[in-house]
Amino acid sequence: MKISxxxxxxxxxxxxxxxxxxxxxxxxxxxxxxxxxxxCGKAACGACTLHVDGEAVRSCSYAVKFAEGKAVxxxxxxGDKENPHPVQQAWIEEVVPQCGYCQPGFMMATAxxxxxxxxxxxxxxxxxxxxxxxxGTYYRMRKAIHRAxxxxxxxxxxxxxxx
Numbered sequence: 001m002k003i004s005x006x007x008x009x010x011x012x013x014x015x016x017x018x019x020x021x022x023x024x025x026x027x028x029x030x031x032x033x034x035x036x037x038x039x040c041g042k043a044a045c046g047a048c049t050l051h052v053d054g055e056a057v058r059s060c061s062y063a064v065k066f067a068e069g070k071a072v073x074x075x076x077x078x079g080d081k082e083n084p085h086p087v088q089q090a091w092i093e094e095v096v097p098q099c100g101y102c103q104p105g106f107m108m109a110t111a112x113x114x115x116x117x118x119x120x121x122x123x124x125x126x127x128x129x130x131x132x133x134x135x136g137t138y139y140r141m142r143k144a145i146h147r148a149x150x151x152x153x154x155x156x157x158x159x160x161x162x163x
Contacts, residue, residue, distance in 0.1 A: 035076050090150075
């Protein structure tokens with residue numbers, strides 16, 4: 001079955017045997033984008049978080065058929081070395097990762113949160129960033145989330161820059 005969607009700004013059509021194949025495996029195995037990680041396979045840990053039409057999605061339990069016609073963003077599409085996303089920049093500044101395995105999922109969840117809530121409180125973070133880090137870097141992540149909020153231009157600032 002052929003399924004078409006935009007991934008990181010590029011239109012893709014994939015041919016899958018089963019439309020219920022998790023989007024995670026299409027992204028990793030067919031499109032060879034390895035930044036999105038497999039953690040638990042049950043949508044519990046968040047290592048596989050990516051964006052579908054701007055919403056944070058646990059891709060290990062999201063059937064590829066639901067991506068048809070949508071925009072998918074992985075950690076590779078969030079930013080790059082020359083122009084990192086504010087979340088990526090904050091993660092670097094706050095030296096967040098220890099092993100780093102779960103960090104792409106945390107960054108994607110954080111980017112989605114900041115799109116909806118540009119100045120989250122600690123309580124907002126606790127209620128929305130529910131991924132799991134076995135290394136326990138939560139304190140550094142919280143600092144990085146607040147730093148990313150500082151680095152992210154508000155809609156008013158963006159409109160002023162574009163005028």
